[in-house]
Amino acid sequence: MTHASRRAVGLALTSLTGLAAFLMVAMLALILLDVIANGASHVTWTFLSQPPSDGMMGGGIFPAIIGTAALTLLMTLAVMPVGVLTAVYLHEYAPPNSRFARWVRVAVVNLAGVPSIVFGLFGLGFFILFVGKGMDRMLGHEELYWAQPGILWASLTLAVLTLPVVIVSTEEALRAVPMDHRTASLALGATQSQTLARVVLPGALPGILTGAVLAISRGAGEVAPILFTGAAYFLPDLPSRLNSQFMHLGYHTYVLATQSPDVEATRPLLYATVLVLLLLTFALNLVAVIIRTRTRRKAAGAH
């Protein structure tokens, strides 16, 4: 290859990779600019604090914000204990080369790859039709009480969806706790559970919290899993019981985009809703990044 052609190939590769990188930034910028330009002026206090009105063409998104928050909170309460305990088992208790642990890890990876709509159907089939119906029969409800879509079932479905995120990040956090600390604790006559509670979990806490925030930001944006399990099309009341249906920012976006009688009139509302949803997810991701950087700095300071 001549000198000139080598230079040409080098130049072409540089521009090609640079272009790809630029495209990626441009996409994000385009989405953000479009949403901010068209939505920012509509995100007012009234919009944030009022229920929708006038057949979805007026009012605000207050019930959707509260619904999303309540849903995510319940999901977190469900997913964290199960996820953290699973990771602790896998990393601290399971014997190395344990076949069971290997199967669990395979299951976690596969769970992460299941399309979210499948989780929705699973939630409907398992939580509502199986667990809910069973509970109704056992508790003697004549009418459908638990065997209908509700916030509890929706949050549990989301919890299953976000379980891999929590397990993987918790296991990573446990791996980051130096083996030295465990041996030091054991050599001082601590039991394995004392070591876990006093040394390992405190050391892994920032990583576990990062996992929680990532799970929340993932869960808060998912719509498919809650379609059949509890999200309501329009419901001015806030969810008050575990079997209440609820409004949700993501689902509300879908509804505004596809079900409005007057597309033009709904458009500003749609943009504003999307902006709120995006801000919420970005804010949560930012929290995760901050926690992670702090942990890293702390770990760096330790050496």
Added chain:
Amino acid sequence: MEARELTLRYGTKTAISKISLAILERQVTALIGPSGCGKSTFLRTLNRMNDLIPGTNHTGTILLDSMDIYDRSVDVVDLRRRVGMVFQKSNPFPKSIFENVAYGLRVGGMKDKNELNTRVEKSLRGAALWDEVKDRLNESALGLSGGQQQRLCIARAMAVEPEVLLMDEPASALDPIATAKIEELIHELKAQYTIAIVTHNMQQAARVSDRTAFFYMGELVECGPTEQIFTNPREKRTEDYVTGKFG
């Protein structure tokens, strides 16, 4: 503390073979030998830290006050309170200086604040660290220098008042001044403790120990008073090693 015919294998690989060695009370026993000779492995069997490595198995016995430490009735947690350990790399917890020293006491169930304070102070004084840290007990232990961290680890091990203290190359990662402090400390500690120390540094073994055991390829070649091992060893291999012909 005494090992009798102790053999330990990792899977099928023999790490130490038929070691019979007594760690005499209130004396410092140095374990020397080239890398991979089994001296650290031997040390770690004395408080059963090797239990943590999967696939190890042993034959022979280790006696602590005529009790077999591998006996079924022995609780390994109790054993480790009686036989403490200091590691090669200082490994303080990312907690305050006070909490590091109090750790062993707390996991042992001590709650009384005054008692904890007294014991922490006593241990830190014992490790010759008190004067340097008494004004910052609540600051992170990770802010201490390497030598201070290692003395903190010694204080932490002493706080639970073990009978035997095992030290696995406690000064190998330290500068000469910090090393001298640790050696001085070991000298003082032997008034109260039975100490076994693994070291790569022959001068160190000569300086701090009363007795020296020379390990080679998983076997105990020779054990005797330090002076005799260094000046008049019975075995040719010992002589070659301590005079620096190999190792």
